Amino acid sequence: MSFKHKKKFGQNFLTDQKEVLQKIMEVSNVTSDDTVLEIGPGEGALTALLLETAKKVVAIEIDTDLEKILRKKFDNNPKYTLVMNDVLETDIQSFVEKGTKVVANIPYYITSPIINKLIENREVIDEIYIMVQKEVAERICAKKGKERSVLTLAVEYFGAAEYLFTIPKEAFTPIPKVDSAFMSIKLYKDNRYKNQIKEEIFFKYVKAAFSSKRKNLLNNFATLGYSKDELRSILNEAKISETERAENLSIEDFIRLITIFENK
Structure with a gap:
């Protein structure tokens, strides 16, 4: 058969x-x-x-x-x-x-x-x-x-x-x-990223960053309710261009950026 x-x-x-x-x-x-x-x-x-x-x-x-x-x-x-x-x-x-x-x-x-x-x-x-x-x-x-x-x-x-x-x-x-x-x-057995940023917080920002593939970070993060000026200042502090797209950020870039967001 x-x-x-x-x-x-x-x-x-x-x-x-x-x-x-x-x-x-x-x-x-x-x-x-x-x-x-x-x-x-x-x-x-x-x-x-x-x-x-x-x-x-x-x-x-x-x-x-x-x-x-x-x-x-x-x-x-x-x-x-x-x-x-x-x-x-x-x-x-x-x-x-x-x-x-x-x-x-x-x-x-x-x-x-x-x-x-x-x-x-x-x-x-x-x-x-x-x-x-x-x-x-x-x-x-x-x-x-x-x-x-x-x-x-x-x-x-x-x-x-x-x-x-x-x-x-x-x-x-x-x-x-x-x-x-x-x-x-x-x-990873050492939870290296989890120890820096909680899972739900990490994914909240990552999903926002990728929410529209065609748009840059400034526009995508605006969906979280921040003003463009606030976002410019946060991105500037993270040394990331406001016209940058999510796909070009490393996980370390994301963690640095999210830490700044969360400290605001």
Whole structure:
């Protein structure tokens, strides 16, 4: 019986691409001490490799049609746990312990919610290695320029993102419309930015700064109810031009600027 891929779950499986899978194992540096969380194991091509190396693999799969395939392949392996559920509704902390590593080819249509969910579970998750659409990886990992967005800053606030390698669309079944990329997020354990600016305050200003992509900081921050004169003085104090756009600010620039805002 051949498996029919479902559009509603964003299913594009890596066909037996030994090269890509080996590369994933290499860059994610899975060791025999690691507990690995895999999201959307599909038919288990990556799962099999993870089980060869990791101490424990917890796979979360939403598609009940895949359950039989996965159970048949891996159920007799004591290192393997299959959780049949929607990852966004799963209590991750009840399945994995501290220091967990995520290695996954995630469903692209819920990339941002999955990343947010994993960051929320940073108490137990240390490192995230995921396959996403190429342009999403470029956006998250962009250091400056028009690719940067609220998502970029949301990741930067909690960890360091890195673009690792590109995977051509032909490596998947069915062949998707776009190329993919494998990237990592190493979550900070020292709360370096959180200790400087509280989360809700940080995002209040970041969202305002990006509220209209075409507008500069002066106009976008005006949505917070400040007069243009007040804003000019704040930007001037932060040594940031009033015509600057949010996409060109580093996270350090934002923190410096927000600190000035909050001290006013």
